[in-house]
Amino acid sequence: MQLTLALAQINTRLGDVPANLEKHLHLASEARASGADLLVFPELSLTGYVLQDLATAVAHRPRPDDPIFRPLLEASREIDLVVGFVDEDPRNRFFIASAYLSGGQVVHVHHKLYMATYGLFDEGRFFAWGDSVQAFDTRFGRLGILICEDFWHASPPYLLWLDGAEMLLFTSASPGRGISREPVLDSARWVEHINQAYASMFTCFVAHANRVGYEDGLNFWGGSTLFDPSGELLVQGKYHEEGLVLAEVDLNQLHRVRARLPLLRDERTSLVQRELGRILSVRLPNDRGVV
């Protein structure tokens, strides 16, 4: 099975959801016209990233009666979409979220699990922590979504892999940092390393949509990637430039790679469960599950 994947490496307007919606709809048409089947937008693509006190003001609910989601759901009849937004749940908790929209339906909503709250990041001050990670079925097979800090922890990609995800869709608003003599920022190298590692270890496709642009002094470096189940880089967007990154995905490659390298077949999940149970029983976990 073939799939044309598009990564929307966009800039956003901070806190201006209608303006960002317009850009989403425009790119959805453009991607569709380019033959894409699935278009993935970066983290918080409808709102901008450093929201601070804007976080609660820009929240939306992914439902057909929402004025922002109604046109997105309409657009999803032509092309599957992953959009980044702030989700206000029924009890008024605010999550960094990504929604998978297809055929006019909300197929899946992922709430960011790990709130980056250190260094230049302050997410935990403004957002609630997501509490589930699940793969979901689409017309292209089973997929999984993670948002930025989520994939800096090994367990969410691992759980999605075990839950059947054959392609991991990673979204980020990754601030560029770390200059050296190298032609690539430290932050870009770090993210590319781990994306490649997940693709190699889980013998699956790993797509990463990262935004560009600036918010005050922060730059976002783009460089969106798709790695194949052998860990090879199939395509990469330019650093620091807006663009639609298109890639042909041959899902039959999963068959060929896993015939050669049966890492999934040999994964010892019962051992993991047993040992995790032992570790957690003897070492007191804190709230966030850290031993």
Add this chain to the structure above:
Amino acid sequence: MLNIKNIDLTINPDVVRTILTGFIRTELTRVGYTRAVIGLSGGLDSAISCFLTAEALGPENVLAVRMPYKTSSFDSLDHAQQVIDYLGVQSMTFEITDMVEPLFTRFPEANQVRRGNAMARARMIVLYDQSEAFHSLVVGTSNKTEILLGYSTLYGDSACAINPLGDLYKTQLRQLAQALGIPEAILSKPPSADLWVGQTDEGELGFTYAEVDRLLYLLVDQRYSIEDCIEAGFAPAFVSGVAKKIQRFHFKRLMPPIAKLSNRTIGYDFLYLRDWGT
């Protein structure tokens, strides 16, 4: 562990140039401006700001202002002119002597620091006036070394709308300047605020940028403790002196604190980026 000999402050100038020109272009245009004004001293930092801004906005959209005092060196004026001629930016020369002399006449006892501060603030007044007249924003020229050491005049040379250079140490700026093609005369002369005859930064600070940048890199970027820096080979008095400066001049890096009274106070729990809504 890093030591005094293997600290590497090498930068890739192309990466830095891409980010900084994008920063200048984006941060000006998103708030409705297409033009910038820069105080051009004849030194390295303002030359770099001018080069980057001209590249970001086009030279016709940059106004470089030379603001000598009567004792400013001719070389400074000449070097600033070389930048103007090379880039083809718009330019203006305004001598600040008549602005500050009445103050010095009224307070003849004013020392060099007071006089230097007054000159820096007079230049700020001229730049912000031109900012309005030229429908532009002031692009700053302060580097990471001087910001950390507090080696600047509050509401003077540190005043600007955006600062593209504030996360680069002086030794890194020198590399960027070479890549940008900044005239050799500017690259090779000793750094100076030129606030009085014969003043040099390194003479006034008491150490070289090459030394202090490596120490700052350990203390700030690499989060080394004072003890770690001494173990890395820096002289104890140098380390403690620099660490003290960083702390003592922190106030210059912050907005003045507002006394909290209400439930929602600017700066504490009223938090928005400058780029809010753009």
